[in-house]
Amino acid sequence: MDDNRVRGFITRERWLLGKTPREMARLLGFHESRMARGAKFYALLALPSNDQFKFAGHTHWPGGTPIGSGVDLWPDAHAKIDRQWMPDPETRAKNNVRLSWRLTGPERLIKVVTHVQHDANMESLVQYPPGAGIEQWKLLAELPAVLVVDLGPDDRYRP
Helix, strand or coil, X not given: CCEEEEEEEEEEHHHCCCCCHHHHHHHHCCCHHHHXXXXXXXXXXXXXXXXXEEEEEECCCHHHCXXXXXXXXXXXXXXXXXXXXXXXXXXXXXXXXXXXXXCCCCCEEEEXXXXXXXXXXXXXXXXXXCCCCCEEEEEEEEEEEEEEEEECCCCCCCC
16 A cells, blocks of 8 residues: 555545445535546544644535635634633534544545546636535645555445
8 A cells, every 4th residue: 555645625434435436526525527537545544633634514515615604613702702611612623523533444534636636727616516515624734644545437435
């Protein structure tokens, strides 16, 4: 297997199991052309600390931002009140989600790297349309990962 360092958007392996890259495109929020030649799948070898990732919602939020919602997930006024008594809501949420992550099995974190790269000439919402709503996070730091599998567009993900 190939060792690497990865960053950017990640998800749990459970959402990918048994699916082809073409099927995953709709789940992950990629334009179908991005998976037309398949993808590589990397499993993290270390779990990120709170300062190494941020919440990116679910894949129906392109780039982690709810489209047209105008919703502030942790308004400063509420966080200020909470800080008097406990860690801020984001820290509590990060601590909770980190407890559910694993380095093996369906809860491990996976980075999907498509063979067709980002197209700077394609409009962002066309290239990254809303997905089916699976959870995602954005790695802010590079973390060690191992190549699990390199799939063609119609190969099923079976690690």
